[in-house]
Each structure stands twice: as structure tokens, then as C-alpha cells.
Amino acid sequence: PSPDRPIVIVGSGLAGYTLLKEIRKRDAAVPVTLVTADDGAFYSKPKLSNALAAGKPAAALAGASAEKMAAEQNATVLAHTRVCAIDTQAQRIRTDRGELDYAGLVLALGADPIPHGLQGDGAADVLAVNDLADYAAFRAAIDGKRRVTVLGGGLIGCEFANDLAQAGFAVDVVHLGAWPLERLLPQEAGVRLADGLASLGVTWHFGRTAQRVEHAGEGYGVTLDDGATITTDVVLSAIGLRSRTRLARAAGLATGRGIQVNRLLEASVPNVYAIGDCAEVDGVVLPYVQPLMVQARALGATLTGAPTAAVYPAMPVVVKTPAHPVAVLPPTIGAAGGWKVECGDAGVCALHLDAAGQLQGFALTGAETGRRDALLKALAA
Numbered sequence: 001p002s003p004d005r006p007i008v009i010v011g012s013g014l015a016g017y018t019l020l021k022e023i024r025k026r027d028a029a030v031p032v033t034l035v036t037a038d039d040g041a042f043y044s045k046p047k048l049s050n051a052l053a054a055g056k057p058a059a060a061l062a063g064a065s066a067e068k069m070a071a072e073q074n075a076t077v078l079a080h081t082r083v084c085a086i087d088t089q090a091q092r093i094r095t096d097r098g099e100l101d102y103a104g105l106v107l108a109l110g111a112d113p114i115p116h117g118l119q120g121d122g123a124a125d126v127l128a129v130n131d132l133a134d135y136a137a138f139r140a141a142i143d144g145k146r147r148v149t150v151l152g153g154g155l156i157g158c159e160f161a162n163d164l165a166q167a168g169f170a171v172d173v174v175h176l177g178a179w180p181l182e183r184l185l186p187q188e189a190g191v192r193l194a195d196g197l198a199s200l201g202v203t204w205h206f207g208r209t210a211q212r213v214e215h216a217g218e219g220y221g222v223t224l225d226d227g228a229t230i231t232t233d234v235v236l237s238a239i240g241l242r243s244r245t246r247l248a249r250a251a252g253l254a255t256g257r258g259i260q261v262n263r264l265l266e267a268s269v270p271n272v273y274a275i276g277d278c279a280e281v282d283g284v285v286l287p288y289v290q291p292l293m294v295q296a297r298a299l300g301a302t303l304t305g306a307p308t309a310a311v312y313p314a315m316p317v318v319v320k321t322p323a324h325p326v327a328v329l330p331p332t333i334g335a336a337g338g339w340k341v342e343c344g345d346a347g348v349c350a351l352h353l354d355a356a357g358q359l360q361g362f363a364l365t366g367a368e369t370g371r372r373d374a375l376l377k378a379l380a381a
């Protein structure tokens with residue numbers, strides 16, 4: 001890398017900025033330019049779904065500005081700059097503000113909310129929260145309102161439902177599955193989570209999808225596929241995210257569910273890498289903080305001369321639902337075996353065991369989440 005041909009990181013989310021810090025831990029001087037479409041302020045995305053309980057206004061969630069990050073990390077940060085194309089031959093990116101050559105290019109582009117596809121004259125007002133700017137718009141929308149309908153009872157939907165209900169909003173959650181987080185949790189654990197949120201006042205609509213959103217008085221009517229209508233003030237879509245792959249695909253990089261990279265985080269063309277929510281590492285997209293930290297640490301070493309593969313420890317997913325917390329370590333996809341579920345007053349302890357009784361994963365709820373570390377130790381052994 002040289003000042004004319006630096007390492008270029010695209011994206012100022014946790015993946016992009018964590019990588020920048022990892023590079024700087026190892027090399028104080030190698031030229032790095034970070035390019036980002038947003039304002040480049042550092043923030044922790046997981047805080048967006050518990051900021052009401054934390055008593056934080058949207059503005060309080062922004063950490064260091066782009067200028068401050070650039071100064072602290074001895075890097076160039078180009079905010080409000082969108083990358084439009086990658087020339088992998090010339091090793092050059094085209095942005096809406098000019099071109100930039102790279103020695104190494106790291107795509108840390110994140111993921112987009114899946115379009116909700118709703119009909120009706122209120123469909124365009126449905127919100128999704130995937131960054132700080134979205135969150136500011138969401139907080140403005142709920143200000144002075146009473147009722148919020150959340151579409152999707154996955155991790156993010158459950159967290160927002162908890163935060164909103166705790167803050168006194170009447171919350172409806174429309175969820176296609178028979179219980180929340182049904183792809184991660186066995187039924188008993190999911191039902192307990194649903195009950196915990198219901199005890200805060202959340203109304204569940206299981207096995208349903210929303211079809212239309214129409215203006216109704218000051219608010220909206222949300223029509224479900226069984227014809228029922230929910231009257232609400234704000235509709236928040238949390239039906240899922242998908243990796244941003246378009247830019248990479250257009251440049252001829254291999255993509256699947258994400259930008260395909262190997263354990264060294266190398267894409268299918270030389271000197272291009274991907275990490276975070278946009279990356280499909282060795283066949284798997286893991287859209288959580290802990291994996292992107294592991295990836296950033298490994299790639300930081302690789303880009304400063306010590307090629308290092310991303311090797312994950314056991315990484316439980318923690319759902320921030322104080323009404324009934326959840327910690328789950330899903331078994332690897334396709335693992336044979338089944339759940340052994342114990343339900344107590346305080347929560348559910350579900351262990352995923354193989355035929356020989358060997359622990360492969362777990363799902364803990366309520367007070368049972370306190371067993372997480374002991375189970376991780378048992379797994380490591």
C-alpha cells in the first residue's frame with residue numbers, strides 16, 4: 001500500500017471500523033482510506049433496539065464523528081461517499097465523488113432490510129431500522145404516539161417489541177411462524193419468550209402475514225392475510241435482512257447469500273476481501289457482532305503481513321429481551337440429534353444432543369440463561 005494506492009475499506013459500520021482499529025493495532029502507518037455512504041459516525045448498532053429502555057435519544061447513540069475517527073486512527077475517512085463500481089483489473093473503485101486506487105479492497109457493506117412488499121396507501125410509510133439515520137426517523141415517528149405494529153418476530157422484532165412495550169407503547173407483533181425465533185429456538189423456549197413479552201402487553205399474531213397498510217384517521221390499519229385489521233400509529237418492518245451483494249456481483253465477484261469469501265476473507269478476485277453482514281464466509285453468513293470481530297481481527301493481521309484465517313469460537317446469540325432473556329447456540333446446520341427440553345418456573349433449558357448424548361448446542365431462556373458460560377465450557381471440553 002502507498003498513499004496513492006492505500007488499503008480501502010468500504011463501510012463505517014462495526015465491521016469497517018473494527019477492521020480499521022485492528023489494522024492500527026498492528027501498523028501505525030500503513031495508508032488506509034475508509035469510504036462510507038453514510039456520515040461515518042461510529043455507533044453500536046445493537047443499541048438501536050434497547051435505546052428506549054436505556055433512556056437514550058437517537059442523537060445520544062452516535063459516538064465519534066468521521067473526522068474524529070480519522071484523526072484517532074490516522075486514516076482518511078470519506079463520508080457521504082458511495083462506491084458505485086469496482087474495476088478489479090485496475091484495482092480502482094468508482095464513487096459518486098471520484099475514483100480511488102486500492103492495494104487491497106475490503107467490502108464491509110452490511111445488509112439491507114428485505115423489502116416488505118405491502119400493498120395500500122400507507123405502505124410507503126412503513127419504517128425499518130437498520131442504521132442510526134433510520135433510528136432517528138423511527139424515534140420521530142413514535143413521538144407522542146401510542147400504538148406500534150412490528151412485522152416479524154425474529155431477533156430484531158422481539159427486541160423492538162420488548163423495548164417499545166417497556167416504554168409504554170401498545171405493541172402488536174405479526175409473525176408468520178408459530179412462535180418467535182422458530183428457526184433458532186425449540187417450541188417451548190419460543191413460547192416462553194412470547195409469554196414474557198405478552199406479560200409486558202405485547203399482542204401476538206402468529207401464523208399471519210401483513211398484506212396491506214392503509215391510512216385510517218391519524219394512524220393506519222394493517223390488514224392481515226386472515227382479513228383481520230390492526231389499528232396502529234406506526235408500522236415497523238423487521239422481517240429480515242439480506243447481505244448487500246449487488247456491487248460485488250456487478251464487478252464479477254462470486255456471490256451467493258453474501259459476498260463469497262474463504263476463511264482468509266478473500267473474495268474470488270485478488271486483493272478483494274469481505275467481512276461483516278455482507279460476507280458469506282466459507283458458505284455461511286453470520287450477521288452478528290461476534291463473528292465480525294473475529295473476521296476483523298483475522299483480516300487486520302492478514303493485511304499487515306500475517307495471513308490469518310477466521311476461526312470462530314462457539315458464539316451464542318443473545319436476544320436482548322429483558323422481559324424474558326434468551327441465549328442460544330444453534331447446532332451446526334444439518335446436525336443430527338434433537339432437543340432435550342427442561343422447563344422450570346424460571347425459564348427453559350434446552351440442550352441439543354447427538355445420538356451419543358454429546359452436547360451440540362443449547363437454547364436458554366429466563367433465569368436459565370445463567371447457565372450459558374458453564375455450557376460453553378462443557379462444549380469446549
Ligand code: FAD
Pocket residue numbers: 010011012013014015016035036037038045046047048049081082083084108109110111129130131156159244247275276277278286287288289290292318320
Ligand atoms: P453495517 O453496520 O450495516 O455497515 C455497512 C456500512 O456500509 C454502512 O456504513 C453503509 O453506509 C456502508 N455502505 C453500504 N454500501 C455502500 C456503498 N456502495 N458505498 C459506500 N458505503 C456503503 N448483533 C449482535 O451480535 N448482537 C445484538 O444484540 C444485535 N442487535 C441488533 C439490533 C438491531 C436493531 C440490528 C439492526 C442488528 C443487530 N445485530 C446484533 C446485528 C449487528 O448489529 C450487525 O451484524 C452489525 O452491526 C453489522 O455491521 P456491518 O459493519 O457488517 O454492517
